[in-house]
Amino acid sequence: MIREGLQTLVDWGKYGFAVVGAASNGREAVEKHAALGPDLILIDIRMPGMDGLQAIEEIRKTDAVCHFLILSGYAEFDYAKQAIAHNVDGYILKPIDEDELESYVERISTRLQKQSEQQLNAEQSTMLLREEMLQQLAAGKLDPNLSSTQELKTLLGAPAKYYQLLLIELYSREHSLTMNATLKKKLAEIVEQKQLGFVFSAEPYVGVLLKDFLLQNGSREQMKQWIEECCGARVRFAAAASDSVRDPGELQNWTPAVRGLLKQRFMLQGQQIHLASLFLHGKQSEEPIQSEAPSIDSLAQKLYYMLDIGSKDGIDKALQEASEHICAYDISEQFVKSSWAQLLTIVLNKATASNPGVSVQEDLSMVTALYLAHHYDEMIDQLRKRLSDLAAKIGKSDSLSVMKQMTDFIERHYSENIKLETLADLFNYNSGYLGKMFKNYTGEHFNTYLDQVRIQHAIELLQEGLKVHQVSERVGYANVDYFHSKFKKYKGVSPSSFKSVSGKPASE
Known part of the structure; x- marks a missing residue:
């Protein structure tokens, strides 16, 4: 009856409380404390099996901050002394005075609020300090005298066997200023909820310090999927990760390699997490291997x-x-x-x-x-x-025979410096074999066939009124004398014999 009455005797919500459970004896109280973790327990002294003081003593073994109000019909000083030893907040005699109880509840509520504010401030201070140190770590500017101290490890929470640094670069056609902030918030919800590490700002990147979550095989694919989900369809990313280390301070040694890798983003594959160790070990050449500019x-x-x-x-x-x-x-x-x-x-x-x-x-x-x-x-x-x-x-049809394609190609490009080797490379043939095939198909060697095509086009240009040196250059002969000799070889006369006279073409 008293337990039920206590639930309505005080306006618990007014003081920020909610009743989460009730127990009929001390042993049940200990079990419910373990399951519910309450901030305040109202407990009687005399109970079967385990009395109130024994229950408080048992709870204090694991919880030093829970608040207790003892309710009892016994006013002996010994009980009060034991209650003080167990750090209880009040000792209320039955029958319970409603105002006295409410006064105690109000004081405890005020203390809890202050503790909550202090804890929140402490957590915020810890977060800010951790963020600042991780930013310095990712920038390679962490104080070397501090990097291996207990302070850094304390800020990172429970110790881990391995630590790894991941930097993520975002980019989008829309150039949104909130991309990094959005990714940081969404990815932090995943990473920190799963207790895999911490997500922080590392402008122009988003940084992740991972604890015992090595980016290899399936875990790297899993992290990639999380980043893609957080980015959405319109935002792209490229990411680079350090090798894993035993001491978080050692990650600073990897910062130049990780940042250097992201500077080569254009040469990296997008939507992937790249490992800086692979690049450092020569699997990706960072230096040019050719001294002359390409032609x-x-x-x-x-x-x-x-x-x-x-x-x-x-x-x-x-x-x-x-x-x-x-x-x-x-x-x-x-x-x-x-x-x-x-x-x-x-x-x-x-x-x-x-x-x-x-x-x-x-x-x-x-x-x-x-x-x-x-x-x-x-x-x-x-x-x-x-x-x-x-x-x-x-392009010309692939269904044409190679020989037909070759002769058509020569017809289109006779004025250029084409050689049998050029066509052999184009059509993926051995040049010697292709030359024999061409001779069988046309009845002429390649160079002879090319010369004849050039000479025939030269005649057409001469008859149009162009000068010999102009024609020579147009059909692919840079040297006029060489053009003369070729022309006379195939036609028996000089090029000028074919020049038009008064607009009328000369006869052969």
Whole structure:
């Protein structure tokens, strides 16, 4: 009856309390304390099995902060002395005085509120200090005299066997100023709830200090999924992680490698967590291995030829070769993009000049898309697709025989410096074998066939009124004397014999 009356005797909610349980004896009180963890217990002295003082003594073994109000009909001083020894808040005699009880409850409520505020302030101070130290750690500016002290480890909570630093860079077409704050808040809810470590600001990155959650195999994939969920569909990320260490202070030694890796973000694969240790151990070259700048013109010529014959495999091969040459010289985003833009412009100008169906606008959109790419592999994949589509549009049919494609190619490019080796590379044949196939198909050696095509076009140009030196250059002979000798060899007369007279073509 008294227990039920106590629940309504005081307006518990007024003082911030809620009644969470009741027990009929001391042993049950100890069990319910363990299960419910209350802030205040009202307890009688005389109870069967275990009395109130024994119950308080048992509870004090595990809880030094719980508040107690003793209710008793016994006023002996010995009980009061024992209650004081157990650090109780009040000793109320039965019958219970309602005002006295409420006065005690109000005082305890005030103390609890102050303790709560102090605890909150202490937690906030700890969070701010931990955030500041983790920021210094991620920037490589943590005081070396402090990095291995107990203070840092205390701020990180329960000790761990391994610690690991993760830095995340976010980027988006929308350039939202709140991206980092949003990721920090959402990822912290996951990481800190699972007690895996701490999430902090490490501008321009979001940092994560992980405890006993090594980023390898499945755990790295799990962290990637959490980051993607927190970022949403519109925000992209690239992340780099240190190796695992035993002492959190040692993470500062990894800071330059982790930050250096993110500076190469354009060359990294997006939506992935990259391990700095793999890069340090030579699995990714950070330095150029080629001292001479790549020949953009020759790389562009090869790519254009592949485009011209409509070879998707050839386009892939030419893109791969160009990629190797450019990246071997310099992997900075600015150099790589400007080199590819230059190469692509040459290719598209050639394609536009020989194919009226290719618009300048199409050229511009392809180059613009190149500059907007966030990652190198995405840029190359995009180029491959766009060029393959263009090859299907302007390239010559793959269904034609290789020999027919070769003769058509010569007809289109006779004025350029093409060689049998050029076509062997284009069509992926051994040059000696291809030369024999060509001789069997045309009845002429490759160079002879090329000369004859050039001479035939030279005659057409001469009859249009062009001068001999102009014609020589137009059909691919840089030296006029050499052109004369070739012309006379095949036609038996000099080029001038075919020049038009008064607008009428000369006869042979």
